[in-house]
Amino acid sequence: MTKKLLFIACLFISIARVANADDSQKIVSKVQKVTLFLNGAQVTRTSPVNLAPGTSTLVFENISPGIDVQSIQVRAAGDFTILSVKHELNYLNEQAKQKHVDELQTQQKALNDKISLLNYALTINQEEYNMLVKNQVVSGQNSNLDVLKLKQALDYQTIRLTEIKKKEQTINNQVADLNVQQQRFAKQINDVLRGSSAVTSNILVTVSSKVAAQAQFMLTYLVNNANWYPTYDIRAKNVNSPITISYKANVSQQSGEDWKNVKLTLSTGNPTVSGSKPELSPYYLNYGMYYSGQQSAITKVTGRVFGQDDRLPLPGVAIRIKGTSIGTQTDAAGNYSIQVPNSSAILEYSFIGYEKMERTATVPVLNIGLKASSQQLNEVVVTGYSSIEGYLQGKAAGVNVQSSPGSAAEIRIRGAASIQSTPIEVQQVENQTNVEFNIANPYSVPSDGKQYLVEINEVNTDATYQYFVAPKLSTDVFLTARITDWNKYNFLSGEANLFFEGTFIGKSLIDTHATADTLNLSLGTDRNIVVTRTLQKDLTEKQGFGSNKKETRDWLITVKNRKNQPxxxxxxxxxxxxxxxxxxxxxxxxSGAQMDKLTGKLSWSQNLKPQEEKQLHLKYQVKYPKNQLVIVQ
Structure with missing residues (x-):
C-alpha cells in the first residue's frame, strides 16, 4: 500500500513537471516598423504581454523563416527577468494563404471537370465512329443485301461519320480553349503563392516574474530576402526651366511575412557588405608578368531572361549590379535593359523558384537562362507569364494595383495622371555611415517578390543647358543639362528616365561614385542644328632629297542654327x-579653339544666333620617316 501511494505521488510530481515544462504562452505580434537596407531589412515587432508569476515561455509565432538568428533582440521593461531567447522553425503552422487562392482553385477545378466531361464525350464519339466503320465493312460483304438499301446505308453512314468528325472537332476546340484558361489560372495561382513557404519560425522568450505583470515586448531581427534600389525621373520643360528630379525606390521582399501598414524607413546602408577594412598586399614585379589592357567601354546591357527547362520568358526577374544600388527587372516578355557603370560590372539575376546567377558585363547583350531550383520548386510551382495579374491588391506610394481574373491589371501611378497630387512626406536623416529616408505614410509590402514603387523625394534644381557635338564621331547635336551641387541630395547610383518637353527621350545613369560636383545629362538630339565635317584637301608632300614624308589634313566644319532662338x-x-x-x-x-596638348582635344564654345551659320577650320600636318607606315586621318 505504501509503495502504491509513493508511486502515485511520483506520478503527480512528474505530471506537474511536464505541465510546468510546457507552460508556454502563444503571442500574436505585429510588425510595426521596417528599416529596409539595400540588401536585407530590420523588422521590428511589438506585442502587449500579460505575465504570470513564475517562469514561463513566450512563443512569438508566424515569424519569417529566413531571419538572421544572431540579429534577434528582445526588449521589454518591467519587474521581471528575460532568461533566454531561442529560435526554432515551425513546419506545422503553414502560412496563411491569401483568401482568393481558394476561389481561384475552385474555378480551376470547375474547368478541370469540364475538360474531363469533354474528354469522355470525345471517347464516346470515337467509339461510335469505330462502330460505324466496322458495320460498313460487314455490310459490304453481304451479297444478299439489296442495292437500294445498301445505298441508303452508305449515305447514312457518310452523313453520320461527317457529323461525328464535326463534333470531334468542336470538342477538341472546346478542350483547347479550356486548357488555355486552366493554364492561366495555374499561372495566376502561382503568382499569388510566389514567396509563400510551408515553414515559419518561432521566437521563444523565457521570462521569470515574481508577480503578475503587464509589459510591452519589442522584437527586432534581420531578414535577408528584402531589398530596394533607386530609380529617377528627370524632367525638363524647356531650356529656360529648372530640372525636376523625382527620387523613387523599388521595394521588394520575400521574407515569408507580409508587412501590412508599417512605418517604412529606407536606408542607404548595406549590412551584407563586409565591415572589415581592406589591407594592401605587396606589389611584386617579375619577368613574364603583365596586365591586360583596358576593356572596351560598355554603358548599357540588354538581353532576355528565360527558363532553361522550357525556354519561356521570365517576367519580374530582379537584376542588380553587384555591390551597387543600380537595378531593374524584366518585362512581360522577359526582356531587360540596364545602365552599367563600367565593363567590369557584375550582374546578379534572381527570381523565386530559380537559382541565382551572376554574369560579368563584358558584352552589350546578355541572354540568360535560369535553372529551376529543386528546393524551392518543392514549395511553389513556377510557370510562365500570365496576362492575368488578377485578384491582386497591392498598395504602395505611387502604385495601386487592382484587377480580377480575365482582365489586365490596372496600374495607376500617382503623379503621372495629375500634377496636383500631394507629395509624400519624407524626412531625411544623415547618419555617420548612411542616410535614412523616413516615410511618413504607412506602407504595405507583401512577401511576393514583386516591385513596389515608393516615392522618396522630388527636387527642383537649376540647370545649365548646352548643345554638344563631336562631328568626328557623329554629326548629331545633343542637348545636355549640367547640374551643379547634386551631391547634396543624397542620391544613390541608379537609372534615370529622361523626359524633355513632356516626351520620354531615353535613359541615363546617375553614378554617385563620380567625384565631380557637376552632373551631365544628355537630353537627346536636336535636328534643327546642322553640323558637317568635310575634308578640304588631302596633300602628301614628298621631299626628294630628304628622308621624311609630310601629310596635311584640312577639315572644314560648318555649323548652322536653324532654330528661331539662340x-x-x-x-x-x-x-x-x-x-x-x-x-x-x-x-x-x-580657328581659335582651346587645345589640350596632352590629349589633342579641341573645344569650341559657340553662341549661334537664329539662322546663323559659322565655319571652323581644323588643319594639321604630320611628318614621319618615309620608310615607315603612319595612318593619318
Whole structure:
C-alpha cells in the first residue's frame, strides 16, 4: 500500500513537471516598423504581454523563416527577468494563404471537370465512329443485301461519320480553349503563392516574474530576402526651366511575412557588405608578368531572361549590379535593359523558384537562362507569364494595383495622371555611415517578390543647358543639362528616365561614385542644328632629297542654327598626338579653339544666333620617316 501511494505521488510530481515544462504562452505580434537596407531589412515587432508569476515561455509565432538568428533582440521593461531567447522553425503552422487562392482553385477545378466531361464525350464519339466503320465493312460483304438499301446505308453512314468528325472537332476546340484558361489560372495561382513557404519560425522568450505583470515586448531581427534600389525621373520643360528630379525606390521582399501598414524607413546602408577594412598586399614585379589592357567601354546591357527547362520568358526577374544600388527587372516578355557603370560590372539575376546567377558585363547583350531550383520548386510551382495579374491588391506610394481574373491589371501611378497630387512626406536623416529616408505614410509590402514603387523625394534644381557635338564621331547635336551641387541630395547610383518637353527621350545613369560636383545629362538630339565635317584637301608632300614624308589634313566644319532662338554649342574635335620622337605633328589652324596638348582635344564654345551659320577650320600636318607606315586621318 505504501509503495502504491509513493508511486502515485511520483506520478503527480512528474505530471506537474511536464505541465510546468510546457507552460508556454502563444503571442500574436505585429510588425510595426521596417528599416529596409539595400540588401536585407530590420523588422521590428511589438506585442502587449500579460505575465504570470513564475517562469514561463513566450512563443512569438508566424515569424519569417529566413531571419538572421544572431540579429534577434528582445526588449521589454518591467519587474521581471528575460532568461533566454531561442529560435526554432515551425513546419506545422503553414502560412496563411491569401483568401482568393481558394476561389481561384475552385474555378480551376470547375474547368478541370469540364475538360474531363469533354474528354469522355470525345471517347464516346470515337467509339461510335469505330462502330460505324466496322458495320460498313460487314455490310459490304453481304451479297444478299439489296442495292437500294445498301445505298441508303452508305449515305447514312457518310452523313453520320461527317457529323461525328464535326463534333470531334468542336470538342477538341472546346478542350483547347479550356486548357488555355486552366493554364492561366495555374499561372495566376502561382503568382499569388510566389514567396509563400510551408515553414515559419518561432521566437521563444523565457521570462521569470515574481508577480503578475503587464509589459510591452519589442522584437527586432534581420531578414535577408528584402531589398530596394533607386530609380529617377528627370524632367525638363524647356531650356529656360529648372530640372525636376523625382527620387523613387523599388521595394521588394520575400521574407515569408507580409508587412501590412508599417512605418517604412529606407536606408542607404548595406549590412551584407563586409565591415572589415581592406589591407594592401605587396606589389611584386617579375619577368613574364603583365596586365591586360583596358576593356572596351560598355554603358548599357540588354538581353532576355528565360527558363532553361522550357525556354519561356521570365517576367519580374530582379537584376542588380553587384555591390551597387543600380537595378531593374524584366518585362512581360522577359526582356531587360540596364545602365552599367563600367565593363567590369557584375550582374546578379534572381527570381523565386530559380537559382541565382551572376554574369560579368563584358558584352552589350546578355541572354540568360535560369535553372529551376529543386528546393524551392518543392514549395511553389513556377510557370510562365500570365496576362492575368488578377485578384491582386497591392498598395504602395505611387502604385495601386487592382484587377480580377480575365482582365489586365490596372496600374495607376500617382503623379503621372495629375500634377496636383500631394507629395509624400519624407524626412531625411544623415547618419555617420548612411542616410535614412523616413516615410511618413504607412506602407504595405507583401512577401511576393514583386516591385513596389515608393516615392522618396522630388527636387527642383537649376540647370545649365548646352548643345554638344563631336562631328568626328557623329554629326548629331545633343542637348545636355549640367547640374551643379547634386551631391547634396543624397542620391544613390541608379537609372534615370529622361523626359524633355513632356516626351520620354531615353535613359541615363546617375553614378554617385563620380567625384565631380557637376552632373551631365544628355537630353537627346536636336535636328534643327546642322553640323558637317568635310575634308578640304588631302596633300602628301614628298621631299626628294630628304628622308621624311609630310601629310596635311584640312577639315572644314560648318555649323548652322536653324532654330528661331539662340543656342550655346560646345563643339569638340581633335588633332593627333605623337608618341614617337620620329613623328612630328604641327597644328596649323584651329580657328581659335582651346587645345589640350596632352590629349589633342579641341573645344569650341559657340553662341549661334537664329539662322546663323559659322565655319571652323581644323588643319594639321604630320611628318614621319618615309620608310615607315603612319595612318593619318
Amino acid at each position: 543656342v550655346n554649342l560646345l563643339l569638340e574635335d581633335q588633332v593627333p598626338v605623337s608618341q614617337n620622337s620620329a613623328i612630328e605633328v604641327e597644328t596649323q589652324d584651329v
